[in-house]
Amino acid sequence: CNEDFLDQNRETELSGATFFKTESDIKQGVNGAYRSLRDMGLFSYWVFGEMRSDNTTFQYNPPQRGQENREFVDVFLVNSTNTLIQDYWRENYSGIARCNDIITYAPAVVMPDESRNQSIGEAKFLRAFHYFNLVRQFGGVPLRLSVTQTPSDAKSAGRATVEEVYQQIISDLEDAAAKLPPVYGASDKGRATKGAALALLGKVYLTQKNYPAALLALRQVTSLGYRILPNYASVFSPENKNNDESVFEIQYLGAVPELASNFIYQFAPFNSGSVVTGDRNTTLSYNAGWNIPTQDLIEAYEPGDLRKDVSLKEGFTDPEAGFVNVPYINKYNHGIVDIGSTDDNFPVIRYADVLLMIAECLNEQGFVANGEAFTLLNEIRVRAGLQPKTSGNVNPSLRIQNQQEFRDAIFQERRVELAFENQRWYDLVRSGRAVAVMTAHGREEIPKQPIPSNSYMVTENNLLLPIPQREVNLDNLTQNPM
Template identity: 55%
Template sequence: MKKQLYNITGLLVLLLVFGCKKSFLEMDPQSTLTAGTFFKTASDIKQAVNGCYIPLRDMGRIDYWLFGEMRSDNTGFQFNKENRGLETQREFVDEFLTGATAESVLDLWQRSYSGISNCNDVLGSIGGITMPDSAKNQYTGEVSFIRAFHYFTLVRQFGDVPLRLKSVNSPAESRSEGRAKTDMVYATIIADLKEASAKLPVKYGSTDAGRATRGAAETMLAEVYMTRKQFDSAATVLKDVITLGYSLQADYKSIFDPANKNNSESVFELQYSGILPELASSFMYTFAPYTSGSVVTGDVNTGMGVDNGWNIPTQDMLDTYEAGDKRKDASLATGFTDATGFVNIPYVKKYNWGFVAPGRTNVNFIVYRYADVLLMLAECLNETGQGAQALHYLNDVFGGASIRGRAALAPITVTDQTQLREAIAHERRVELAFENHRWYDLVRTGKAVDVMNAHGVQEKQLKSFIPAAAFQVTANKLLLPVPQREVSIDNLQQNPL
């Protein structure tokens, strides 16, 4: 692939913009590396590892929520009848109408493999660099984690995918060996995560906050095991994560406060900063109704249009919260008030914390947090017939708070496996709302087809603009089509449509 052939050049350009003399987050211009000196020193490796985080940050701005949240029954979009261009491709993701030529699908594929290629370059070079073993282990662990992250996204979205595990140094090496079977892809992911878990530290100093840790690797490994229905293995790993010093924040809303980044509940989060446009996040703007002007964002200098009105909470999502659940008000608003009065268009406000500069925010996006760990462990215990023990992780205090308690809700008491399974699924949906877990939870629990077809019926009843062909969900539709460009140039077999 063209992006892979020129990966080193692209990475050098990125590193000219993001050196690493300061903190891990605030990477200002510091170096003028050339291809001739690249991957020669420990400093080169460190900068390359920093560069491996950049695709995660970039993809976090759209790819992860588009395919992990908006594809589920949690969110949809605000229909923009004035603009029917590229934005329809995002709508098609929500409506299960995405085709193989969709730019959004190609972007997900190419950006993931570009990130994998960055990781391969580091892993292929680090062995020949002289540096302390502790640093070599840490960098190897970080990059193994990131490569697993990309492959875990790809295999869940596309199924069988090409395994690219070495640097691409010539045109002849750019062709893949075809789509590897899912089992082989998962074996690679598990191997990478075990490598990462063994080599990563439990925590870092403040200047390196946000780097992958042992807890992050083990949490993802547990999710991989759960996706593979290996609940005993997942539980074993999750119990180890619990020993690593995480704790629940007492106030749910404060978890997402940019003044409280990388807090005691955070296991892994994508790092953003408003100091430069390239480092900034923009979730507040993206998720605001495009007709809300500056009412939702408070930013009179940033206009609203096709980039806004995405990831809009559905009526089904609004109705899911129990009465009195504090998480609802912290996560979403049912509408906004402008000069005309109250406008009944809900929006995600979990990431609405103001702006640093017009159009730029510094809100991080949490990928894994301790509440997720507890909920996963509860699910694993219930699936292995240990319902009473599962309740412990839903109701009891972990570091000053409990999941149900801080939501101002009564403890869950059911122990019947089926009923508790539904209760845990409900907790995951509301606790982790708009954090890109819902779609993957539906698929791995075998509920996606039924839930999304029922959701489609409701959406068509509420929204006249939904096409008749939308939400015709089958097992084949649970996988995205392989981008037609990749089918053609890499001779890949297409997914059944």
């Protein structure tokens, strides 16, 4: 027998030893890197970006007590062994590893430079997005920038500092912005663009309170052809994916089960039967009743705000019991494509967000009554069917007289404009309002549901999540102060 007898290669999968050798390999690897967004976007993304904030909570489900870990994220009883935290960590690093493959292997592959640059740009954008998620939730995290080759180099060199992580994010986004095209052809819609990289860079600088740098990045976005759509509802319609207002969104495809979204199944009240989902064949259980809008948020909408009815419903009508007052998120509810499958994309950055960020930067650099910042704010308000806010307005609720009042107005506008788009938690933290807002939110929520009495004991320390205990053990990481 010859030696070949012992060479038994995989037939159903490729081997890493032979992959990442051609342009096609690299392109497929990039697509695979986006896949991480799809998985994370279905759950972890909103659990930590939205449900943890005062915008939403959960519907207490007495018979289904199996999801305390989710509830504990919402009520600030999270600890380092909470599996959701570990999942979030894993999902982000899995995405980072996929990007590292591209960034490491693409330079040596024979392919047109334009194509190579785009692939590396996309990978760097995605890597920056994941690190931005991690640094905002965990603080300094291990910086993994190269491919893990064998089990022996699986360990990290410890946690990098917050500044080092941000430095890496900024450098990745700058490189991505330089390498990515501003627009794609129809079949590539949804890939990261130059605008997406710049908008994210602006958000990173804004988070760091580096307003001039943020402004520099965001200003460039305004010249890339984005616009505010006239109708708020059409921004979220699956008919209208990757529209002119969309800077970057997570792509779902209802027609293909493995790529479908299912937000409404998670966001519908668990006792709503098929009334909300329209799916008679799927029973809602413990996976439903999450990310439930709070009364406080419902009241945050000004009378006449067109966005409210698009974004949420205050209850549903049960055929037997009549109206049931359990609110739910309606923004991603456009009917189902098939049992368990919806076609809704999920926004990551919208142009409305970019405009509000520019307005915020301008205001932070100096209050100018009825200046450009006012114009930007009011462009958003008017689209929502609301009156402009101005300096010296006769109506006190529309009057902005100083920098702080403008700051508050932006903060309020972001809350309702970007509700359920996973911006709220980060806005609370970067504005320094998280402890106060969440404590107040807790006082409101505790009496409503049978949640533990020590819920919502919010301190500066628990604005950061604990490092997953598994990673503390396996990767020798220092734990965040609790």
